[in-house]
Amino acid sequence: MDPINKLTELFSEFPGIGPRQAKRFVYYLLRHNTGFLNELSENISDLKKAIGTCSICFQYFQKKNTQQTLCAICADNHRDQTELMIVSHDVDLEHIEKSGVYKGTYFVLGGVVPILAPKPEDRIRSRELLALIKSRAEKGLLKEIILAMNVTPEGENTEQYLEKILTTIATQHSIKISHLGRGISTGTEIEYSDKETLKNALQNRK
Amino acid sequence: MDPINKLTELFSEFPGIGPRQAKRFVYYLLRHNTGFLNELSENISDLKKAIGTCSICFQYFQKKNTQQTLCAICADNHRDQTELMIVSHDVDLEHIEKSGVYKGTYFVLGGVVPILAPKPEDRIRSRELLALIKSRAEKGLLKEIILAMNVTPEGENTEQYLEKILTTIATQHSIKISHLGRGISTGTEIEYSDKETLKNALQNRK
Amino acid sequence: MDPINKLTELFSEFPGIGPRQAKRFVYYLLRHNTGFLNELSENISDLKKAIGTCSICFQYFQKKNTQQTLCAICADNHRDQTELMIVSHDVDLEHIEKSGVYKGTYFVLGGVVPILAPKPEDRIRSRELLALIKSRAEKGLLKEIILAMNVTPEGENTEQYLEKILTTIATQHSIKISHLGRGISTGTEIEYSDKETLKNALQNRK
Amino acid sequence: MDPINKLTELFSEFPGIGPRQAKRFVYYLLRHNTGFLNELSENISDLKKAIGTCSICFQYFQKKNTQQTLCAICADNHRDQTELMIVSHDVDLEHIEKSGVYKGTYFVLGGVVPILAPKPEDRIRSRELLALIKSRAEKGLLKEIILAMNVTPEGENTEQYLEKILTTIATQHSIKISHLGRGISTGTEIEYSDKETLKNALQNRK
Numbered sequence: 001m002d003p004i005n006k007l008t009e010l011f012s013e014f015p016g017i018g019p020r021q022a023k024r025f026v027y028y029l030l031r032h033n034t035g036f037l038n039e040l041s042e043n044i045s046d047l048k049k050a051i052g053t054c055s056i057c058f059q060y061f062q063k064k065n066t067q068q069t070l071c072a073i074c075a076d077n078h079r080d081q082t083e084l085m086i087v088s089h090d091v092d093l094e095h096i097e098k099s100g101v102y103k104g105t106y107f108v109l110g111g112v113v114p115i116l117a118p119k120p121e122d123r124i125r126s127r128e129l130l131a132l133i134k135s136r137a138e139k140g141l142l143k144e145i146i147l148a149m150n151v152t153p154e155g156e157n158t159e160q161y162l163e164k165i166l167t168t169i170a171t172q173h174s175i176k177i178s179h180l181g182r183g184i185s186t187g188t189e190i191e192y193s194d195k196e197t198l199k200n201a202l203q204n205r206k
Numbered sequence: 207m208d209p210i211n212k213l214t215e216l217f218s219e220f221p222g223i224g225p226r227q228a229k230r231f232v233y234y235l236l237r238h239n240t241g242f243l244n245e246l247s248e249n250i251s252d253l254k255k256a257i258g259t260c261s262i263c264f265q266y267f268q269k270k271n272t273q274q275t276l277c278a279i280c281a282d283n284h285r286d287q288t289e290l291m292i293v294s295h296d297v298d299l300e301h302i303e304k305s306g307v308y309k310g311t312y313f314v315l316g317g318v319v320p321i322l323a324p325k326p327e328d329r330i331r332s333r334e335l336l337a338l339i340k341s342r343a344e345k346g347l348l349k350e351i352i353l354a355m356n357v358t359p360e361g362e363n364t365e366q367y368l369e370k371i372l373t374t375i376a377t378q379h380s381i382k383i384s385h386l387g388r389g390i391s392t393g394t395e396i397e398y399s400d401k402e403t404l405k406n407a408l409q410n411r412k
Numbered sequence: 413m414d415p416i417n418k419l420t421e422l423f424s425e426f427p428g429i430g431p432r433q434a435k436r437f438v439y440y441l442l443r444h445n446t447g448f449l450n451e452l453s454e455n456i457s458d459l460k461k462a463i464g465t466c467s468i469c470f471q472y473f474q475k476k477n478t479q480q481t482l483c484a485i486c487a488d489n490h491r492d493q494t495e496l497m498i499v500s501h502d503v504d505l506e507h508i509e510k511s512g513v514y515k516g517t518y519f520v521l522g523g524v525v526p527i528l529a530p531k532p533e534d535r536i537r538s539r540e541l542l543a544l545i546k547s548r549a550e551k552g553l554l555k556e557i558i559l560a561m562n563v564t565p566e567g568e569n570t571e572q573y574l575e576k577i578l579t580t581i582a583t584q585h586s587i588k589i590s591h592l593g594r595g596i597s598t599g600t601e602i603e604y605s606d607k608e609t610l611k612n613a614l615q616n617r618k
Numbered sequence: 619m620d621p622i623n624k625l626t627e628l629f630s631e632f633p634g635i636g637p638r639q640a641k642r643f644v645y646y647l648l649r650h651n652t653g654f655l656n657e658l659s660e661n662i663s664d665l666k667k668a669i670g671t672c673s674i675c676f677q678y679f680q681k682k683n684t685q686q687t688l689c690a691i692c693a694d695n696h697r698d699q700t701e702l703m704i705v706s707h708d709v710d711l712e713h714i715e716k717s718g719v720y721k722g723t724y725f726v727l728g729g730v731v732p733i734l735a736p737k738p739e740d741r742i743r744s745r746e747l748l749a750l751i752k753s754r755a756e757k758g759l760l761k762e763i764i765l766a767m768n769v770t771p772e773g774e775n776t777e778q779y780l781e782k783i784l785t786t787i788a789t790q791h792s793i794k795i796s797h798l799g800r801g802i803s804t805g806t807e808i809e810y811s812d813k814e815t816l817k818n819a820l821q822n823r824k
Binding site: 507 | 766818819824
Binding site: 087088089091092095096099100101102146148149150151152178179180181182183184185186187188189190191192193194195196197198199200201202203204205206 | 293294295297298301302305306307308352354355356357358384385386387388389390391392393394395396397398399400401402403404405406407408409410411412
């Protein structure tokens, strides 16, 4: 295949990119100097060498040296180890960190459990999550697991699946499983709220 | 002015209707039979005769006879008189009623208090609200006032104004002033939540 | 039915208006003074008395007296009677007039012929159109009929139907049947043009 | 800078890509296998080696060998050399080719001339265009130059600039300068057409 079409095809696999925009990317690169292309090319091929996956929370992080296995959050003694927030993706963790409202630790599932998925345990890092909780619980370190999935059918299904696989160990070690609070959020207009949100907003009033 | 343009002008004042759509309305009416036009015309001119404003909560309601002064909710003994939910508009009340999650009583402000509005008391039914709360409080009937404004700058400003004018009487009669709970709502994606919502969702977790 | 819901239902039949916006209209009217409602009501009920349909071109026009049967354009000697532009709706005629690019006369079909419509002659004023063309052709007044439908499947189907029913009389009296020119229009980007448009634009280049 | 942010920054320069989507691209790559990354990386770094710029029309084309200097269209004897269509970008040429409506030759300007641009001759390949026209005109090969810019302010400004710089040579050699035909295009509704389009559609009627 000719390189323009080959590269168009590769860019078409990028999230949210159709063939037309992918083609634009290629023309954009053709108009750029070779220096930019080489820089882009090198950064892509080196990406995985420079980036590791944290052995505790599984978020991506930049390795300062080849021995480093922990991300900055998991390596930080000041983070509250008694709280573990479970998120679907790195972007969620990053977004919550940026808000500065949470001082506990995280675990990145790396996905969601779609409704009726035949093998839910293969969609997310369920084994790694259970291992982490077990180890931390046995040291008596864990008090609360916070499920922080999107309020979408897939996100809610993931929370249900997590509750199911975590309930035994949570009960054994008196760990609370909590969910982010539901209610009206910035921009909500009462007139357009769904019933579920109104019900939660009324129950959680204060 | 010619009747097509005159009617176009009147329809242009309808909420959300520009001159082009207003003109379409007029052509739409021209194509309809005279019966439809007369029915529409009569319903408009009779609207205010048939519809009253409840003397307690100020929502619009259909009068069954000329003596009727109370809406169905205020006339219903089974509604919980100890709870008073304050909303901005009739549509909000109607939407909450449709959800079926609330069994108390309402008060319709008839507006919002815009930020820096010079005479906030004239923007909403503040005097009528205070009179209702006073009368119900003195009978020992009122336990909680629920502020249910939109989560918009105007809505939040309205809630602040209400808290200011209600605080004295609420304290005197041990009435709780509460707000609809804040948190993540249906459709919320963690990645796109604002800081305020994340903070509330974390605080209200359960 | 209660007047709020009755009026909501009537407004819901307006073009482009759903039940929610229809309800907003009713609340909007409830908040207005009785004077506005009466003015609106009267203008609606009087609309058909004040507005006539031109006996030549069938556009709506404001009658100055009950005898008046012609619109301003058909009554104007300076309009070029040798050209007859056929449009679907009053809004089209009005829009072309506003542009000031045309000095001939019009005929308003009052509709379009949908594809596969069983009785196309009932969808538009076909009989009235044929009568007008016959009368004007016999006086030797008519040189060109311009079909000015939307470039949509329905519009194009209407043009085809018109060509079919007009071809005999046009041939007899040497009347040219023409179509608005096709090509690229304001805002067109070559990259997103359809094949038909590119073909026409190339053929009609100048 | 850390490689995730560095790559995010590079992708942010892609047309139509903001920092958030750029970050998504990086996470997308992190989740992919090294094979995909290497393939992408190689295709980017090799892009310019495999792709040439045609020495006649300046479109990009895949080189079959290092000696090849002409694109498939310019190397094709069956294309009509008497017609030269000038387009702004490769995508325009490609789109017109796909439509199959044109059998002449092309020239790719590589840009547009923005309104009030201080040095218009530097925004597009004006010198290369003049050289090509001169050489082809002197051989008596060129009969028509077709300007095929977008119908946008920039596109129309580019056409005006081209007419200015081409008028002398076109007059000398009796070459016609034409523009794509203007009129109503697929999807046009008469009611929403601008004056310019209606005027052109009326003038170009047929």
